[in-house]
Amino acid sequence: MKRRDLLKAAVTLPLLPLLMRSSAALARGAGTLATILRPRPGQPGWPAATEWAQLKRQVGGRLLKLEPPFAQGDASLALKQLGNPFAVGDNPALTQTSGWADAWASQPSAWAVAAENTADVVAAIDFARKHHLRLVVKGGGHSYQGTSDAPDSLLVWTRHMNQVALHDAFVPQGCAGHMTPQAAVSVQAGAMWIDAYDAVTTRGGRYVQGGGCTTVGVAGLVQSGGFGSFSKRWGTAASNLLEAEVVTADGKVRIANARTNPELFWGLKGGGGGSLGVVTRLTLRTFELPEFFGGVNLTVKADSDAAYRALIAEAVSFYQRALFNPHWGEQMKFYGGDTLEISMSIQGLTQGQVEQTWAPFLDWVHARKDCHVTRPFQALVAPARYLWDAEFLRKHLPGAIVPDDRPGAPRHHMLWAGDHDQVGWFIHAYQSAWLPASLLEPGRQAQLVQALIAASQHWGFALHFNKGLAGAPADTIARARDTATHPQVLDAFALLICANGGPPAYPGLPGAKPDLAKARHEAAAIDQAMDTIRAVAPNAGSYVSESDYFLRDWQQGFWGGNYPRLAAAKRRYDPDGLFFVHHGVGSEDWSADGFTRLRA
Template sequence: MPSLTIHRPAFLAVFLSIIAISLQLAAPSSIYHELEANQSCRCTAFNSSCWPSAQSWQDFNRSIDGRLIALSPPASPCHDPNFNAQACRTAQQRWGFPFWRADQPGAMQASNWEALGRFTCLINSPRNSTCFQGSVATYAVNATESRHIQAAIALAQARNLRIVIKNTGHDYLGRSTAPGALMIWTHNLREIVYHEKFAPMGCTIRAEDPPAMTIGAGIQWEDLYAAAFNRNHVVVGGGSSSVGGAGGNPMGAGHGPLSPLHGLAADNVLELKLVTADGRLIVANRCQNRDLYWALRGGGGGTFGVVVSLTHRLYPPLTNIVYASYSFMASSRRAFRDLLVKFTELHPSLERAGWSGVFAMSNVTALSMTYLLPNRNVSFANATLAPLERFAQSSGSSIQLNASLQNFPSFQQWHLVIQCGGAPDCRELNSSTTQSLATAGIPLLLASRLIPRATIQSSPNATADAFIAIQDRFPLVSITGIFVAGGSVSRPRNNAVNPAWRRALWHVILGISWMELGDLEEERIAARNVSAANQFLVDLTPGSGAYGNEGDFNEPRWQRTFFGASYPRLLAIKRRADPAGMFRCRHCVGSEIWSEDLNCPAGIAQEDQPLVSSF
């Protein structure tokens, strides 16, 4: 391997007085009074007195087979002194494409998490404009073996370094990066192993042991969908196939189009192999390390250890899939409200029929839905959706409907045709192709709420009014409904998944973007607006919760909202597994004892504040 080239950034004499979006974290609970009160602040690249020397980094790099990367922002090739015309063109062409971003260790899917306040690196700014490091971590260990991860943790322990964990960067709370940190990049742990019958390690072999696939932490759903199909199976995965199949998605809960049929991704995890805070490589399943096995299925990624591999249960192939694409346009506000009420009222019967999918609304006039019905035929699908068609017809000209139903013989064919635009693999798409992959390369903030079945059944009018109020008050906030709860998701499991998922029928996501990355006032307004919009859904659903992976960065009651009744047990497991807080991230279990930047114990100022760096 070539020797590591270390680029020394020029440090500006500007203290970090700005963070991307900020509100006070919840006050530390009294349960923490005994916890590591004397912990010092983490060492970051901005503190030369503790940060390893260039020679130390070279020695460490040799010890891990040359896998250390000096990180830079994804737009760095478009700026001096690192300008590279070909690399810059590639970055500009692929900027909004999630698979390309996943392959860049310094990139996040939402570009605001690459910025540190107004300090960022813009893709289309002049070549001679400053490219700031922003929130991009300083170094990454490009792990291809578990020992690389163990070495990174050993170094972090010895030098008190801040650690972050990243695979694809599909994180909307900025948890996969931190300024001045050492990143463990798991994206190139790429093994896939098929098991005709999987007995977890240390467990007695049973006749009912299911087929399964063990995947390395870097495998994305795109890879796993194809591998399962090639073995004549399906797997419960995400709607966006560029998301990692062994990281924060299944560990946080993980929803997808097959969830109503087979449960959440977390419900189908049979085993995990991980490196713990003390550097041990362990296995967690129903027979060993059972507390961690419980916590890692719903308690969130980046919290209890670094996952090296994960085993997913497989299911028999689908016999048929009906895909419905419906688009409604209302001529008046009243007609639109009536449509929303009818649409809401129909969903308990759609749940019973087995539908799942995505709906979206805009401008108090338009509603679209793209739904999936497995193991049923077109005749059955038509009958279940007929009430919507009859409603539109009975409105006269008040509601226009464009509807289509398509039949697919397999989940994989549906995925390739509908989600990949007919390409043989979603990686072959470009960012301008119409597809259902996650939006990438733009600043983006989300908030979300799990809408209980009881609310949909008893309060369709109030539900419609909440959506309309959001559109009226916050026209720049998008509303996307993910109809992936209900069905098998409703069945309680012995894992840490937020209990609100078991009562929900919809997962509603609110999103907002803004024009200029680095415009702090616009960003603050966007953050306030998406939180205020989400309050309408909170008021509609008292006692419910949200999906933490797509939750509000400024959620004030995040322990209850993201984890529900699971939180006390998760906190106890965290204290045992990682008492010193090696693994910490925003709104992750135990994070309330740390400062806003997560580098210091709460209430303790860091003497050496990070300086802003540029290339």
């Protein structure tokens, strides 16, 4: 035996009895060390079959043993579901994103509680806390970061909690005399935004600020901030939260609003889903519906580098002059080093006003011989109540939607055709950055234009104007300021998103083989593009729902100066870290998979 081994043995032998006692305590799932390591199936501490059976009785039989969705015998059914995001969401073993290159792959939990009421959620949380299990929460299952699933975990699946109720005069609990009654909508945690839009707008004639993709879960979007096409007018979903019912790590059902559990309430407004508790119901303010919603489409291609520079300079100037206001949202896309694609949303303007607004830009384009319209200008304005009316869209714009075509599916369940390619997609890279409104000032526009042109040489990207609140009304800014979302959003004119992905690559999917070499090449190009952008927007924060999985300083990147306050709320409501998600509040205390606690 070498000298070093002898020394090690001499030090270790006196400690053996203590180590054996500690290991026994850990194996029993008891004592202080029990919080350090979560058990996996087959390991000491994993609940016995009788304990799972007891949980199943407690939740009325709604405990599901999950298996890989493409296992023998199940593959054909799962394959049929992949083109339908509603069907994907109805499968507790699937997520809407199949994975991310070199980051994560969609894998089902070991067990799932298919919650139908708050009591089911309480039972699942109590069981996970008692047995120190890795816990996952899924409603819509759209998390790009892979937070909607985790192998060897217990899933709280809220899909069946999807009721929506309208209120004419809602006052949060404990707020009578302090808040004016207002129109609102209460939505259970498993509802999708199409459920909310159908109830509030199509049938109710009002507006609720939600997300653009109709199959996204209401609860997840609100907790992550929540931008939609018209956020430049009505703010984020988080900023319009009036009250939430949430089950915290101690198994208690709490009401959170401006006066009851106010720090929990603030943290739920943009602090990220799955970190502070399981939301079971949210109540959001609703607004008077404008007369019209609509959209504008146009694509222009430049013949040379000089022409492209002129085109981008004019587009930036035109946005600042004519579109930098609450009427306009959505995107300008820059790709190929020569192409500008415009796809923008409209609220509160007539067809004539829209055409009048765009006339100067179109005149500029048509006057140039080195810029060519490859997709003609199209402006479409319609009564706002029809925007999510599936029957109206089936009749007048059938190509714009993809309906849930399963027998017996709700008639209002439809997806925008432009979002269909994201169903099951495998992410190669995804980054975002909020761009400050100061870049639109005349003296800095040339700097912004140069950065946009240089970045587009590496990879295409889009400016999402609705995901920056600069230019919004004062009341919208004030509500957003009172949320946990990164403060930079208040002074950003847009969120720049640079990303790409490939076809579904679920583990075990027949024929699926992600091209990792291609993914890494694209990720490197996107890194270069974003480096160019960040040179003119140093320390730009990212939108937590649409961001880089590998972001290093994620606390600052997602929440900026709000993070210490969020961390304090985490310590108060979840001191033992029952709730864990990748790059979620408090996740720095755990290993990357959430199974090993690194520090108390």
